[in-house]
Amino acid sequence: DAGVIQSPRHEVTEMGQEVTLRCKPISGHDYLFWYRQTMMRGLELLIYFNNNVPIDDSGMPEDRFSAKMPNASFSTLKIQPSEPRDSAVYFCASTEHGVRSVYGYTFGSGTRLTVV
């Protein structure tokens, strides 16, 4: 398996622009998570899906952030409009069986977002 695949690897955009991050989970994994990592706050859970349905989006910072999972093999995280404080590394992760998985979560390589 190719693992969790994220794109793009790096994104530099101007404040106010729309940013779309993409993720392909591992085939057969029914849970998908979006995390944001910064030096100050560490890894923060933004939202997670089970069987393509959003379960908990309480970590989404504000209405500028939205996430979708139209099918089992694809998810997007969109920021519109982007702001400099959104600069961070955004990770997508997937797993079978959720928190009870003995294998934890498998992470993608992340998208490093810089908003100038």
Place this chain on the structure above:
Amino acid sequence: RKEVEQDPGPFNVPEGATVAFNCTYSNSASQSFFWYRQDCRKEPKLLMSVYSSGNEDGRFTAQLNRASQYISLLIRDSKLSDSATYLCVVPNSGYSTLTFGKGTMLLVSP
């Protein structure tokens, strides 16, 4: 108490040394725990799962103390390649997702 807390370090040790990190957690009902390793500018990767009282994998030993609600990671015979940040991971209070600590940085020098 925060859901999970770790000493950020860095821990600076010479090659061959033994080093241990602790992690405290708040959810007394937690049953499963993990240690992840994250290299600079890379994604976190699973190092060890921790169940029951602990787990051992080569030079790495993880121990669980439920009474005091802490997990430890012991690394014996440190290698240069062990230099990384080690993340302690516990289920959240709702037992719906995993919460990641901010990590402990380890630097192993020649």
